[in-house]
Amino acid sequence: MKKLDGKEVSAKIQEQVKAEIESLKEKTGRVPGLTVVIVGDDPASKIYVRSKDKMAAKLGINSRVIRLDAEVSRQELIGKIKELNEDDEVDGVLVQLPLPGKFDTWDILDHLDPGKDADSFLPAGLGMILLNRSRVFPCTPAGILKILEYYEIDVTGMDVVVVGRSFIVGKPIAAMLTNLHATVTVCHTRTKDLPAVVRRADMVVAAVGKAGIIGPDMVKEGAVLIDVGVNRLNKKEEVERYCTERQQEKFVKKGYGICGDIHKDAYAKSSYYTPVPGGVGLMTVAMLMHNTLQLFKKRVKT
């Protein structure tokens, strides 16, 4: 078993993005612009937005955060998005989710120009995946492909089982791996016999958000394990059951430990696995920067 190091791949992507931005700046006199819109003050969202802003600035992206009060009206929020659509300095826009409960997410997001959709969550962005015409992918599945590429794992002909059918991970990664010539099965809560299906997989992509749901008995010897789950546990017995030793130490100090959807005891059977934390999760923000660069390149037509 070999660990697929998200930190290493993320650093590589960041380095490439930074270098390309520098060279494009020389050529065009411009740098990509990313604007993140955050509404209200959800503490987790604030942390995510800060890390995005920080990485963007580090890579030479013209980064801006627009903070709106939770009391903002639908009209004002849509107005702000339309302003960004028109703003020539802005290449990518990301509306941090979740929005406060009073908003209908799509009623808001559908006003964003699909050409500035840095998350690639809008219909046009997702549809390009089915057409195999994408330049930009949703950040988490995009990060998975970069990890596979970095470690030269060719999925052609592989039987891949994706567990979870969200539009953020499950359904797009399934179509993306199909385009890359894998034979992909998508499982979910209604799947009759999940262990039997997962046991056949040459690669498992787990994206459900349930601690250790993919147990060692469900994994074929030599399978590639890609874990998208990030589960925060704060009960001692759960932490001992699902978390690595390092996360168990963290629990002692901080009162919680992190684990993935794939049980740590399954790693030993794998050929490759992404750890949690330290795997796919570290790719997401880097891929957002990568996407912003692609949107910029399309807009300035390089």
Added chain:
Amino acid sequence: MKKLDGKEVSAKIQEQVKAEIESLKEKTGRVPGLTVVIVGDDPASKIYVRSKDKMAAKLGINSRVIRLDAEVSRQELIGKIKELNEDDEVDGVLVQLPLPGKFDTWDILDHLDPGKDADSFLPAGLGMILLNRSRVFPCTPAGILKILEYYEIDVTGMDVVVVGRSFIVGKPIAAMLTNLHATVTVCHTRTKDLPAVVRRADMVVAAVGKAGIIGPDMVKEGAVLIDVGVNRLNKKEEVERYCTERQQEKFVKKGYGICGDIHKDAYAKSSYYTPVPGGVGLMTVAMLMHNTLQLFKKRVKT
């Protein structure tokens, strides 16, 4: 085994569409408008366009066909599409494919207003499927769902194998069936062991265009067989091997016989099957009318 009769379901859809158009006409004073654009004179395309035009007229749709010479320039063709985008009488537009070879299909189609995309082939239409927000689906997969609905076949928890990964059938139907709670696997030319995968399926959707590629030995007892293939055979030994008796008689008279991707000898093992011809193929044009009605309803906001 029970035959799923595409003619019967298509007639039902047509009847519903016609009735709804009549009632909307009373309410709004308007009827849906469908414009089909055909470039050049490919004989098969001309036949398809004629049958679409005929059915639209029959159902009370304001149908128009724009015939353009194969010599038309890119600019003129795009200009025509933009005109249709602006035309308030036009709710749905379909550009008949294939376009003459000198055109880049997407370079042309991307100019169509996604709100008038009657085929639902544009990125925005396909992406709505992954988001599970669709009102309009590509015609062939939409027809498959209507057949299942008509015969009350519930796919929840079924293991479905889709053979073929086109953006017209394979990838959208896979996502649509996933949304309906089936566990879906998409197979294609790079699949390692197609017979083994298909043999596990509670339902097979075959959409590859190869006569009888799904043989009786590949089908599980009691499986539902959905055949999207329409293969025209004109060699005697092939016709005898793959075509039903009726099509063999046709061969004697007309020199060709039609068969599907699923071998006729597999029907006996199925619980339900769609014949070829007479199955899924008959749904497509009816679903185009259904889509035009949906686009109209969205535009007049009923």
